[in-house]
Each structure stands twice: as structure tokens, then as C-alpha cells.
Amino acid sequence: MRVLRGDLWDFRPDPLPVSLWLRWLPHGLLCLVAFGVTVGGTAQLGDNGYLRPGAAFVIALAQGGAIVLGLWRPVAGWWLSMAGTVVGAVVVHGRLALVPGVTFTWPWTAAGIIAHLLVLLLLALRVRTRVSAEALALTALVTWFLQGVWGGSRYQPTGVVAVVLSTVVVVLGAALRGRRVARAELVEQTTLTTEERARRTLLEERSRIARELHDVVAHHMSVISIQAQVAPHLVEQPSPELVENLAGIRQNALEALTELRRVLGVLRSENPEDPYGLGAPGTGTAPDAPQPTLDRLDALIENTRAAGLDVTAEVGGVVRPCAPGVELSAYRIVQEALSNALRHAPGSTVRVEVAHGPDGLRIAVTNSRPSRPVPPSGGAGHGLLGMRERAAMLGGHVTAAAAPDGGFSVAAFLPRDGTPPAFPADVPDRPDPPHPSTTGEQTP
Secondary structure: OHHHHHHHOOOOOOOOOOEOOOEOHHHHHHHHHHHHHHHHHHHHHHHOOOOOHHHHHHHHHHHHHHHHHHOOOHHHHHHHHHHHHHHHHHHHHOOOOOOOOOOOEEOOOHHHHHHHHHHHHHHHHHOOHHHHHHHHHHHHHHHHHHHHHHOOOOOEEOHHHHHHHHHHHHHHHHHHHHHHHHHHHHHHHHHHHHHHHHHHHHHHHHHHHHHHHHHHHHHHHHHHHHHHHHHHHHOOOOOHHHHHHHHHHHHHHHHHHHHHHHHHHHHHOOOOOOOOOOOOOOOOOOOOOOOOOHHHHHHHHHHHHHOOOEEEEEEEEOOOOOOHHHHHHHHHHHHHHHHHHHHHOOOOEEEEEEEEOOOEEEEEEEEOOOOOOOOOOOOOOOHHHHHHHHHHHOOOEEEEEEOOOOOEEEEEEEEOOOOOOOOOOOOOOOOOOOOOOOOOOOOO
8 A cells, every 4th residue: 555655646747758759749739639628528517417517617627637737747637537537427426317318428428538548648658567557457446436336327337448448548658658768778778888888999099009108118218217327337437417417317217207107007097096996085986186195195094994994004204205206106005005905805904004214115014814705816916016116116125925923014115216226226026925815916
């Protein structure tokens, strides 16, 4: 009963949409039919039903007005049509045998049947099939009660005709509505497929551009940097101006390489600012800043907590300005370490430490043993390798090792100015061990 009340006690506006080709012509035709129903119903109720002109006009106006109301509020129009039919049947019931030889069409008049069929069609075209079926069932129930239970002395029964025609109209309206909904869903799916194909084509093109940039530009910029670094050693007692100019060339080449790697990251990633879903706190969206720095570390940690990890953070030392590439790489290293903990150590406790020193940044991300089963890994990942490449590009280093308690620890050092050393770092370039809970992040 609650479902029935929720379906049929709904008087919210639901206008009949304008026809694509005919525009407002269907609305005008229905209004014309409503006028004819009102005039014909008034004449039939007055001549054959022996009602006073005022009463006959009010009942016929309710039946004709139900069509017009159904154009904007189909459920309300159906209720008005039912009310007009019931009131007319009750009022005429006592006058069925007043004139011998005259039989009245009861309980549905001809005008009432036409009006109710149109109202049911308007209803079935715009509401769910269940609501149309409920309206049809109540129409049949009321007709059965008036004609089968109450009855009359002498009349021409119209209940069966009204119920059969109503069933046909409801089935037709539901079929047309289902066809319209299916067509709309097909158009929407086609639009989504086209957009997805265009997006995939765009990503493939961006990946191709990234590969070409990496193969050509990055190689030449690396050669320029190395040549600028080696050139002073090829000349005995080079002048300070030459050394300074070559150092500037090398620095510019390194900055160009840093910017190039950022551009390559944008080209290769569909969401380059937040590839692991760790966006602004509490929103799950990507950061708004073009290049995140350590200023967004709190937002990164908050989103990791929202993802299900217990994360604590500690920032030590005197905060000093760092090169933009150092800030970005520090943020990305912490982000990748937290993402690894999310994937490979669910339910663990993570501690993030960032220490500002006079020579650079020291970062440590340590997670405990996972407290929940670890999902299977899809294969070898490149997270640790990416961290090492970021640090090596800036003259730093990254180490990763299993913790004694069964967890995992990632430590990194980044020079403050982001300038790689002239000679290889003292830290041995050894491969990092795989994460204790999976081999998905094993570094070759």
C-alpha cells in the first residue's frame, strides 16, 4: 500500500516534451479533443442522463480538463478523470430507468472513455510501467465495483469495453516509452564510447610524443650537461669566465632536463598531478596546484588516512628554501612510498619523517607489518625505481629495506640545491629488496 501510495499520489509536474518535428501540434490537438469531450459529455449527460445543464457541464469539464491536466501532471490528470467518471456514474445511476426505451451507456460514457484513454496514454508515456499498471488495475477495480457489484436497473454496460481499451492503450504507451528510453540510453552509450575512444587516442598520442621527446631531447640535453661538466678539465688553467659560463650551461641543461621529465610525466599520465588517487584532504580529488611541494604534505597524509592507513608525520629541522625540483621530488617520493604501503601493507601503521638539514632533505617512510591479507600483485612495479631515478637526477639517493618487525622502510636524501655531484655518489647503487608482502615493487 505504501508503494501504491508513493506511485499514484505523485502530483509533481512532468510536462509532455515538445515533438521534434511537430513541435506543439500534439498539445494543440489534445486541447482540441478535450474541448470536444467537454461539449459532447455535457450533451450526453444532459440529454440521455437527464442531468441539469450545470451539473452535466461540471462533470464533462472534469473529464475534458483531465486531458489538459495530463499534459503537465499525468498522475493528477488520471485522478481527475477517475473522479469525473465516478461522480457521473453515481449521479446518473438513479436516472437510468426514468424514460422507457432509452438506455444510457453506464458506468462509462462515450466521452468519458475517450478522455480516460487519452489520460492513460499520457500517463504511460511518462511514468514507469509499474505506475501505469497500477493505474490500469485501479481503473478495472472501480469499473468492476460500479458495474458488477452496484449495477443498475436498465443501462448499456461499457465496463468491459473501457477496461479492454485501457489495457491496449497502457501496453502501447509503455512500449513507446520503453523504446524512447532505450534510444536515449543508446545515444548516451554511443556518446560515452566516442568520448572514451577519443580519450584513448589522445593518451596514445601523448605517449608517443613522450617517447620521442625522451629519445631525442633528453639524450641531447644529457650530453650537453656532461660536456659542460667535463670541458673545464680539458683546458689547463681555464679562465674563471669560462668555468662560470660552462657551469651556467650545465645548470641550464639540468633544469631543462627536470622540466622535460615533468612534461613527460604530464604526457604519460591521464591524471599526472595525482596518479595514485591521493588528492586534496577529504575530497578524493587531485591537487589543484600544478606542481605539488612539501607544503601539500599534510593534504597527502590526510588522504592516505582516509584511504585506511594510520599515518603519523614528523617534520624536523629548520625549514629552508629548496630548489623547486627538490620540493617536487620529495613530495613524489613520499607519495609513492605511501601508495606502496596502501597497496602492499593494508592496515599497517606508517610513519613519515622529513628532516631539513643544512645540506638537504632527509626523508624516511616506514610501515609496519600489514594487519590484513595482501591482495595479489599484478606484476613487477616501477615505484622504487622511479624514486631512485628522481633522487639520482638531483644528486641524492634512495634506499629501501625490510624492517625487523616485518614492515618496510624507504629512506631518501636530496641535496638542497638539486645539483648532481661531479662524480658518482658514495652510496653503492645496489638493487633494493622487494617489499616483504609482495614482489610487485621489486627493483631490477
